[in-house]
Amino acid sequence: MMKKLSVSVRKLVEFVMMGGSIDNRFAGANVMQEGTKTHQRLQGSRGGNYQKEVFLSIEIPVGEYELQIEGRCDGIYRDTEQVTIEEIKTTARDLNALTEQDFPTYWAQLKVYAYIYCLQHELTTITVHMVYAKRTSTEERTFQKTYDMMELTSFMQEVTVGYMEFHKSLLSLKEARRDSIKNLTFPYASYRTGQRDLAKAVYKTIKEEKRLFAMAATGIGKTIATVFPSVMSLQEGKQERIMYLTAKTITRQVAEEAFRLLTEKGLAIKVVTITAKEKTCFQEETLCQKEFCPFANGHYDRLKNGLSDILQHENLMNRGTIESYAKKHMLCPFEFALDLAMYADVVICDYNYFFDPKVKLQRWGDFHKETILLIDEAHNLVDRSREMLSATLTKSLFLQASREVKEVDRELYVKLKGVNDTLLKWKKEMIALNEFVFEEKPGEVIEVLQQAVEACEKWLMNNPSGMAHQEVLTAYFEGQDFLRIAKEFDARYKTIVTVFKSEVLVKLACLDSSAAIRRMTGRTVSTIFFSATLHPLGYFQTVLGGEEKDYHLSIPTPFKQEQTEVFARKISTKYKDRESSIAPIIHAIQETFHSKQGNFLIFFPSYEYLSQVFEMYKDYTTKDTIETAVQSPVMTEEERERFLLKFSSDRKGTFIAFAVLGGIFSEGIDLKGDRLNGVGIVGVGLPKITHERNVMKDYFQKQGQNGFDFAYVYPGMNKVQQAGGRLIRSEEDTGFILLLDDRYFQQKYRNLLPPEWQHFHQV
Numbered sequence: 001m002m003k004k005l006s007v008s009v010r011k012l013v014e015f016v017m018m019g020g021s022i023d024n025r026f027a028g029a030n031v032m033q034e035g036t037k038t039h040q041r042l043q044g045s046r047g048g049n050y051q052k053e054v055f056l057s058i059e060i061p062v063g064e065y066e067l068q069i070e071g072r073c074d075g076i077y078r079d080t081e082q083v084t085i086e087e088i089k090t091t092a093r094d095l096n097a098l099t100e101q102d103f104p105t106y107w108a109q110l111k112v113y114a115y116i117y118c119l120q121h122e123l124t125t126i127t128v129h130m131v132y133a134k135r136t137s138t139e140e141r142t143f144q145k146t147y148d149m150m151e152l153t154s155f156m157q158e159v160t161v162g163y164m165e166f167h168k169s170l171l172s173l174k175e176a177r178r179d180s181i182k183n184l185t186f187p188y189a190s191y192r193t194g195q196r197d198l199a200k201a202v203y204k205t206i207k208e209e210k211r212l213f214a215m216a217a218t219g220i221g222k223t224i225a226t227v228f229p230s231v232m233s234l235q236e237g238k239q240e241r242i243m244y245l246t247a248k249t250i251t252r253q254v255a256e257e258a259f260r261l262l263t264e265k266g267l268a269i270k271v272v273t274i275t276a277k278e279k280t281c282f283q284e285e286t287l288c289q290k291e292f293c294p295f296a297n298g299h300y301d302r303l304k305n306g307l308s309d310i311l312q313h314e315n316l317m318n319r320g321t322i323e324s325y326a327k328k329h330m331l332c333p334f335e336f337a338l339d340l341a342m343y344a345d346v347v348i349c350d351y352n353y354f355f356d357p358k359v360k361l362q363r364w365g366d367f368h369k370e371t372i373l374l375i376d377e378a379h380n381l382v383d384r385s386r387e388m389l390s391a392t393l394t395k396s397l398f399l400q401a402s403r404e405v406k407e408v409d410r411e412l413y414v415k416l417k418g419v420n421d422t423l424l425k426w427k428k429e430m431i432a433l434n435e436f437v438f439e440e441k442p443g444e445v446i447e448v449l450q451q452a453v454e455a456c457e458k459w460l461m462n463n464p465s466g467m468a469h470q471e472v473l474t475a476y477f478e479g480q481d482f483l484r485i486a487k488e489f490d491a492r493y494k495t496i497v498t499v500f501k502s503e504v505l506v507k508l509a510c511l512d513s514s515a516a517i518r519r520m521t522g523r524t525v526s527t528i529f530f531s532a533t534l535h536p537l538g539y540f541q542t543v544l545g546g547e548e549k550d551y552h553l554s555i556p557t558p559f560k561q562e563q564t565e566v567f568a569r570k571i572s573t574k575y576k577d578r579e580s581s582i583a584p585i586i587h588a589i590q591e592t593f594h595s596k597q598g599n600f601l602i603f604f605p606s607y608e609y610l611s612q613v614f615e616m617y618k619d620y621t622t623k624d625t626i627e628t629a630v631q632s633p634v635m636t637e638e639e640r641e642r643f644l645l646k647f648s649s650d651r652k653g654t655f656i657a658f659a660v661l662g663g664i665f666s667e668g669i670d671l672k673g674d675r676l677n678g679v680g681i682v683g684v685g686l687p688k689i690t691h692e693r694n695v696m697k698d699y700f701q702k703q704g705q706n707g708f709d710f711a712y713v714y715p716g717m718n719k720v721q722q723a724g725g726r727l728i729r730s731e732e733d734t735g736f737i738l739l740l741d742d743r744y745f746q747q748k749y750r751n752l753l754p755p756e757w758q759h760f761h762q763v
Helices: 009-017 036-044 104-121 149-182 195-207 222-233 249-264 299-313 319-329 333-341 362-370 378-388 395-405 410-433 443-462 469-486 514-521 537-543 575-593 607-623 637-645 691-702 707-724
Strands: 003-008 050-062 065-078 083-091 125-134 140-148 211-216 241-246 271-273 346-350 371-375 391-394 493-500 503-510 526-531 551-555 564-569 598-604 626-630 654-660 678-682 735-740
Touching (some): 003 009, 009 065, 036 083, 050 104, 065 104, 083 104, 104 149, 140 149, 149 299, 195 211, 195 222, 195 551, 211 537, 222 241, 222 371, 271 319, 271 333, 299 333, 378 503, 378 514, 378 526, 378 707, 391 395, 395 410, 395 469, 410 443, 410 493, 537 551, 537 707, 564 575, 575 654, 575 678, 607 626, 607 654
Parallel strands (some): 211 526, 241 346, 371 526, 564 735, 598 654, 626 654
Antiparallel strands (some): 050 065, 065 083, 125 140, 391 503
16 A cells, blocks of 8 residues: 655645745745735636636655645636646736746746646646736736646656655654654653643643643753653644744753753654854855855755755754754755754744744744644743834934935835835924824835835845845845734734934834734644743733633742742832932842852843942942952853853852843853852832833723733733742752842732742841
């Protein structure tokens, strides 16, 4: 009996052509875009002998496999004399500049449709139309070819044999994965307290294809407790792959370590970590054009060999491994990682590759229905998702871009300057009315921006390098993002305009991303939201798109109460009292930390506040021989590492580090044992009061929630919990926490602390 394997026409030809030309990927999106309205307009004009959106399917024997190929072509003309198959592609390019040689992937797609139709209807020849249409006008251009069945048969044989040769190796890898899972055991001798409960809940949630909100305290080993049951459930139902989302480099490394442990236990699995393009690019300047980058030039000609090589020899494909093979095969490391993700069992990456409409893995979209989604440190997704689903337009950017092209392209100059002029006119109207928040998206701005973006796209296609390229490219990116988000604009959005001197910033601000998160996670087999600080759980279920049918779990800390001493002191750190709070804070630091030996970390709600206190405090450090370190607003990975290395486990004196709540050192770092002996937290972490936060507060108030809590209190206290969670990381750790704010003595704020902190001692 032959083994069956299904593939869509699009996926088949994408594999054959391996994605096309990398230098056409400026903007992180395909230059040729499918335009639904344009398709509908053209299909509606074709006449009575035209059938649109025709489904075609065929089964072809290839060795011991039966390959089922299916797809939907845009349209078919049928009359008594001939049959013509049509594909429609929309573009902003000059139609007269297009040739038959452009976009071979689309021609391959047409040839597959032509072969299927000829074979099923016993035709010896068939005509095909490749139609390119403008998105902004009724212009169109058609290329016509006629194929005979012999040519199509030869093409299909080459395509299917090539596809199956590569995929047979993939199938053998899948079989090895399945066999290895049968004998897989938990990588530790025993489960920690609470760890088995989390693992069981994850497994049950995946089996029942639901969502789980899991608040699991620090120290139970959340990563392996979510990864292990996810791996065990692979191929037991719809689930075929895992996507592990993280917000920070350190948590990505923890996930990589979990899969490394499982591979040492015998698991045969392909794990790919995606690292940002800017970090992996081999060139001094990231310019993805073949003229500038030898790794981009011919990337897809070399890709198949690179994929076969790394997949046959590696299981854990992190940044270093991918870069090594990319250099070996002269491949763009970032694009190589994205292509590897198509064939991996596990993808570890930032939230944005799933949730951000600007950069999400479009190539993975078809696989979501087979995917288990693990969202680590899920509390971070609240603000991150809002920003991903928002977009900002900058007046000065379009003014500068227009000046750069004024002498180069008059038409583009007029379109770019049109955006600047429209914003300038609107600015004057807003100032006169003193109104800067709007319920609707800015229709007039969007209209001129659409024209400017299309002009930019056309110009960039004709000028892949040269004068003004970067300015136009930047304007194109920003404009395209703004237009994309404008399509999502609904009651959960507001248009917020900021005016500063000659600058105008227009933000389509997503105030509530819950519906989008619910929609996107609903496409997966199952989604697990997990964090140590999903508290209060009801708030996080609301803002992360939870529903009544979802599961939720709360696992208390496995550590003993006596491992942590918690103290609190009444000091007002409200903005109006900042100046007068500095001296009491310094006194509290001296009194609490200077008399103790070890490593200490004190968190502040902002860099500004931290700097104010440290400027006065540093004079006291010499007298008491205190060593200090201060987190700076921008730190390289090397600087972060040096900062953390200062927390020495054999310290003889006193070391105090100053950091920011919600920053890189307030979550995701492990300073076990004597590397950290005490934590100070200044304030209650409330975000800075801003116009946008207040708009958000009003929005949630109208939704029947406590607007101030949703916009300020819950996000702030979550940062406090995260910062304090750095202290106790294992059963052997001990230490103390000092809370400096009079609001901790209010029941509302005290209830938002972890239970083991709530009985603090006043000092």
